Amino acid sequence: MSMLIALLLASAASANNFGPVNPEALDATVKELASDAFEGRGPGTPGEERTIAYLIDRLKEAGLQPAGDKGGWTQVVPLVRTKVEGGTLSATAGGKAMPLVQGRDVYVSTIRGVDRILIQNAPMVFVGYGVNAPERQWDDFKGVDLRGKVVVLLVNDPDFSATPDEPVAGKFGGRRMTYYGRWTYKYEEAARRGALAALIVHDEAGAGYGWSTVTAPGGTNYGIPQEREPVLLQGWISGDAAKAMFRASGLDLDALRIAARRSDFRPVELTGETLSTDLTVKHDIVQSHNILAKIAGTTHSDEAVMFGAHWDAYGVGAPDAAGRTI
Structure with missing residues (x-):
């Protein structure tokens, strides 16, 4: 916000x-x-x-x-103010439990005015950069049903790390991020497609800031009340935690980063991977102001x-x- x-x-x-x-x-x-x-x-x-x-x-x-x-x-400006106060987060990776520590492995919050974030074994899908840009002939989703699922996305635009000889080079903003590269857009697009939660893989170069900046709000978030319901859970997963999770599904995250720079990329299900959370949330409405x-x-x-x-x-x-x- x-x-x-x-x-x-x-x-x-x-x-x-x-x-x-x-x-x-x-x-x-x-x-x-x-x-x-x-x-x-x-x-x-x-x-x-x-x-x-x-x-x-x-x-x-x-x-x-x-x-x-x-x-x-x-x-x-009325705002929904939320704070994740505690609870549990875990993933099932390769058939084994993978505890996720808030602030170390992931940083999650919500902008829904709810008391509890309860997710039970939600399947996970990697959707590349999570971009739908018809005017640029780009669709990372390819009609895949994401309702009730957790989407895992890359930060920034598909051409951010592209070499000059790749077809995607110059299709977006290159090293200058467009709105499609912003984390806010990615959460909004995930909500439009019915996703339950959205996790962005942290990459310091792509995000423009380190992990300490991601975790600085301490679980507090603000949102403007809106007609479309946001995803229940939004946040980031560290690069190391994401790589471990992908490996457990037999996937290479670095190779998928490159594949996601192609317009024919299709979402990839993280086979055997699920996310579960049981988090308590404090929330209220505050009156803030523009000047x-x-x-x-x-x-x-x-x-x-x-x-x-x-x-x-x-x-x-x-x-x-x-x-x-x-």
């Missing part, structure tokens, strides 16, 4: 002259927002209130105008260019090796 600090600028030049970017001022702002005083900037927490107040003050100082609800600076500001244009005042960024982070979590919780 990303909250927006949206600056709406008309396409005509503004009367405001902000001058060049001031690196020292930018550095000071980042240090201030990253300080413990903001309690990790978690949505729906006192840290959010302090963050919003600070940013509104800065926007006022810069001469911007409010563009939020009822002439104010903010827009209310909206504008610079009014003159020549084309009915047109706008929108710039956005997220103000939120992970809030207060468990202590790290140095005892830091933020």
Whole structure:
């Protein structure tokens, strides 16, 4: 989930002259927002209130105008907040039980407002990059029924690791990720196809961040209430755990990564592999906020260019090796 600090600028030049970017001022702002005083900037927490107040003050100082609800600076955003508090996760691999440790082998959460995530021996299917892009003549699913199953996917786009001589090269964004490569898209597509759960194989190059970033939220997640029900369980599986799981089914994950870069790839069932979970979940609805500001244009005042960024982070979590919780 990303909250927006949206600056709406008309396409005509503004009367405001902000001058060049001031690196020292930018550095000071980042240090201030990253300080413990903001309690990790978690949505729906006192840290959010302090963050919003600070940013509104800065926007006022810069001469911007409010563009939020009822002439104010903010827009209310209701969020489902969940936290996986404990329980068990395990896979059956090659006929043998394979315990999965949250934070080490997998990192899972949910954006459904449920008290319990109970999955019993759900079959697992590898669906490559999990992309359905008709405009690019790409379909990783090939009509396979995924209802009630756990899909295992690769992060990023099919052409991310492609060599120049592969047919897929340039079909998506190459080293520049498209929305098809985002984890949010992959969970959404899995839900559209009736999957029970979705696990993305972590790959630092493809994800753009390490395993510690994946696990940083500590089981907490946020989602915008939506008409289509999300997958019951979503998350990541470490590269090592995924390779072990695939080997137990007689499959080579590295070879399948290459196969998934072809448009004729078809989903592969992980024979003998199932996933079971019994997790307790704490959930509620919180009122979070976007911050909206504008610079009014003159020549084309009915047109706008929108710039956005997220103000939120992970809030207060468990202590790290140095005892830091933020």
